[in-house]
Amino acid sequence: xxxxxxxxxxxxxxxxxxxxxxxxxxxxxxxxxxxxxxxxxxxxxxxxxxxxxxxxxxxxxxxxxxxxxxxxxxxxxxxxxxxxxxxxxxxxxxxxxxxxxxxxxxxxxxxxxxxxxxxxxxxxxxxxxxxxxxxxxxxxxxxxxxxxxxxxxxxxxxxxxxxxxxxxxxx
Numbered sequence: 536x537x538x539x540x541x542x543x544x545x546x547x548x549x550x551x552x553x554x555x556x557x558x559x560x561x562x563x564x565x566x567x568x569x570x571x572x573x574x575x576x577x578x579x580x581x582x583x584x585x586x587x588x589x590x591x592x593x594x595x596x597x598x599x600x601x602x603x604x605x606x607x608x609x610x611x612x613x614x615x616x617x618x619x620x621x622x623x624x625x626x627x628x629x630x631x632x633x634x635x636x637x638x639x640x641x642x643x644x645x646x647x648x649x650x651x652x653x654x655x656x657x658x659x660x661x662x663x664x665x666x667x668x669x670x671x672x673x674x675x676x677x678x679x680x681x682x683x684x685x686x687x688x689x690x691x692x693x694x695x696x697x698x699x700x701x702x703x704x705x706x
Contacts, residue, residue, distance in 0.1 A: 538619035542571035545590055545622055546647040549575040552586040557647040565641050574623045576630050580610035587613040587624045
C-alpha cells in the first residue's frame with residue numbers, strides 16, 4: 536500500500552476509538568526515516584491503548600504488521616512504526632509536552648476532521664440554506680400584510696371623517 540494512503544487510512548481509523556486532533560505530517564522531503572507521521576490525542580491511558588490496538592489489529596488483518604511498537608508500558612505515548620508511516624497516539628498532556636508539530640515545524644500538516652462531525656456540519660449547512668429563503672419570504676409577506684393593514688386603517692379613518700363632515704346638522 537502506498538504510504539500516503541496508509542497514513543490517511545490510519546488517520547480515519549483513529550476516529551473509530553474517539554481519537555481527536557488528528558493530523559498527518561508529510562516528512563517525505565525533510566526526513567529519510569519515514570514519509571509520514573500520523574498523530575492523534577486521547578483523554579486516558581485506556582483510550583490510548585484502544586486506539587493503538589485497533590489500528591494494529593485492523594492493519595494486521597490486511598497483512599500489514601508494524602516493524603516496531605513502543606510505549607505500551609506507560610500508555611502516555613504509543614508509537615507504531617510501519618517504516619514509511621509512524622503512528623503516534625498521545626495522551627493529551629504528553630502531546631502538549633513533546634509538541635511534535637513544533638519539533639517538525641518544517642513539515643506540511645494535513646489536519647484530518649472527524650468524518651462524523653463533517654456529516655453533521657454538512658447537514659446543518661444544508662438545513663440552514665434551505666430555511667433561509669422561506670424565512671425571508673415570510674418576513675416579506677409579514678411586511679406586506681402589515682403595510683396593507685395600515686393602509687386600510689388610514690383609509691377607514693379618512694372615510695369616517697368624510698362622512699361626519701359631509702352631513703348637515705339639524706337643531
